[in-house]
Structure formats: structure tokens, C-alpha cells
Amino acid sequence: MNILSADSPSLLLVDDDQTFCTVLSRALEKRGFIVTLAHSVEQALPLAKVNPPEFAVVDLKMSGVSGLVLVQALHELDAATRIVVLTGYASIATAVEAVKLGATQYLAKPANADEIVAAFGHSPSPNLPLNAQPSSVDRLEWEHIQRVLQEQQGNISATARLLNMHRRTLQRKLAKRPAPSPA
Amino acid sequence: MNILSADSPSLLLVDDDQTFCTVLSRALEKRGFIVTLAHSVEQALPLAKVNPPEFAVVDLKMSGVSGLVLVQALHELDAATRIVVLTGYASIATAVEAVKLGATQYLAKPANADEIVAAFGHSPSPNLPLNAQPSSVDRLEWEHIQRVLQEQQGNISATARLLNMHRRTLQRKLAKRPAPSPA
DNA sequence: TTGGGAATGCGGCATTTTGTCGCACCCCAT
């Protein structure tokens, strides 16, 4: 799977989890990328502006500005940048949003370096196998919540009111990891 | 936000579930769309070629060709077509694919007509307020359960396993709900 | 610049809703 071997491509890795970051960074370097690290959108933006990377791995849920903003910025800086969005709180709503903003792929954590590299080379094909089994109720709820939350621009109070559930409960649900994603 | 509603927009609805189709069709017509029905990709393609619709609602899982193919075709025929993908077997992978192939939104069934219209990001008749109050979590859950239950021919144990919930809990949920529908 | 209204992130409970077991039937195919 050596898609790229001539000279080393640049890769911007943005994630606020230090440990995860260094581990993944090392793994990616071993696969031939020149990795630059950033731990927040604010930190990543100037780096990207000075030197737009060929590849990027962006975590969605970071303290401060959402990774989605960075995805958009990266895409605008250089539409050729291949961006993989990575998140521990995967949902269809944010996946759709990320792709619309220019992401190449959207992966749920945990994902290993090989999967990420593979995602860079992935091109759209209408021949994806469909899921055989219906999602669990928990998953369904999670997706629904995420979608409404997205529509409310992340406003938890508004979402709770709209969904007719208590803010505290919503908070708790959001804090929990989503049920294993449907395939 | 240019909302032009003088003449009714055309909408192609493609789903192989007859009942679901007619119900949704009626609901969409009530909201001002001129609806054309198709029950398979093969059936939908010629219709779209003759007359590319302004809007489309496509079910992913249909016997025969995947709805993704149709999404791509529709988008190629007219990039301005707003396409909402709808499926009872939602997955992040297919959502990403769908959007890359040109879909505007990707919703998990059950979704009501209002949510679908809202997904188009277009209000066909400004008189009717764009309320689009999302269904409550409870209602969603109820409908999803009913859907799966039906697929399992009423087998409660099997449904519970599939939904990843305990049989006892499913029983209780089913027992406690002769009157749903808050809307 | 400065209030004030709205959001947010918690920490506690009191209540409900679950997860789990067990048990008593029913079918039905072996």
C-alpha cells in the first residue's frame, strides 16, 4: 500500500490528547510522513497557513473550537489536502458535516495508523456493502441527539428543550461514549 | 436564503417499501411538493433522466442496485438536485459515501416529513412555519422498535437481541405504550 | 464598559427505569 514513496509528504496531526498524539505521530512517521503536531485548532491554524500540508488528521472533539472549523479552513487553504477526521464521539451528523466541509474520510476512534493511511487513499464508490442489521436503540438515540444538536449549533440547553429532556440528562448522555458505531 | 415558492418543486421519492412510500408521499405533497414515486433504482433512473427533479429522497437499502448508485446518477444529471438519503440501516461509512457522491443529507429512519423537508434546507411554503420540531426520543424509539419487531414477525426475544436490549425491558416498553404520538 | 440574561459544568439526592434471575407455562420438532 505504498501510495506515496517518492519524497515524504507533509502531514498535520491535530488532537488534544497528548499521549494519543505522540503515539500516532510516531506510527505515521514510520510510514513515511513528515508529521507536524498541534493540540488545538488555534495552534494548528497558523501552522497550516504558513505551510499547507498535503495530509491532515483532525480530531473533532477538542477543547475550544470544534475541529470542523479547522477542516473547513484546511480545505479552503488548499483543496487538494486530504483530510481524515478522527473522533471518539462519532455520529452521522458530524460525519455528514465534516465531509461537506471538505473532509476526505471520517473514522471513529480507535483507529490505527494503517486505517488512517488507507483512508487517505480512499475514493468514493457507490458499491459499499450495506449494513445488515438495524442499529440498536442506543445508537439511534445518539444519532438523533447529535443531529438536533448540530441543528442547534451545539447549544445544549436549546437541544434539551427541543428534545423534551432535561439538560442534565442530555449532558450526561453526551459525556458518555456513543454505542459502538454501526459498522 | 432565497425562498421561492411560487410554483411547486418536483420531488422524486424512491423507496421499495410501498406503505412507507405512499404515506411519506402524501405528507410531502401536503407540504407543497409534486411527488413522483419509484420503488427501485432501475425504475427511478429513466424518470430522472426524462425529468431531473429538484429534490429527491432516496432509500439506500433496496432490492437490486444500491441507492448510492442513484445518488451519484442524480447528482451527475443535475448537480443542483437536493438529495436526502434515508435508510433504516444507517452507518457512518455509507453516510460519508453518500455525501461524497452528492447527497445533501443523510437521515436514519424513522424520520418524519418535517425532518426531511428541513434537511433539504428549503421551505416550500413560507406560510407553514418551518417548525420542524424533531420527534422526541421516545417516539423515535417506539417507531424503531415497531419496525424491527415487524421484521422479526413479532418475535420479542429476537427483536430484543437485535436491538441489544433485554427481553424484559422490551416487554415492559411494549406493554406500557398503547397510546404514542405526541404530535 | 457594564449589566443581565442565557449557557454550562458539576455535585447531590429522590425517583424511575433498567438489568437480571427465576419460575411457570406453551409450542413444536425430534
Added chain:
DNA sequence: ATGGGGTGCGACAAAATGCCGCATTCCCAA
């Protein structure tokens, strides 16, 4: 008849939720 599901349902512990309150932080209009 016998074993393997499936179905109801009671009981009780464990977990989730509803519902406070409070300290902060945001944001916007005066």
C-alpha cells in the same frame, strides 16, 4: 417424552433520570 426456544411476570439490586442549586463563563445590548 423431551429438549429447545418463546412468552409473561414477580422481585430486587443497580443504573439512569428528573430536579434541585450554584459558581462560572459568554454574549449582547444599553
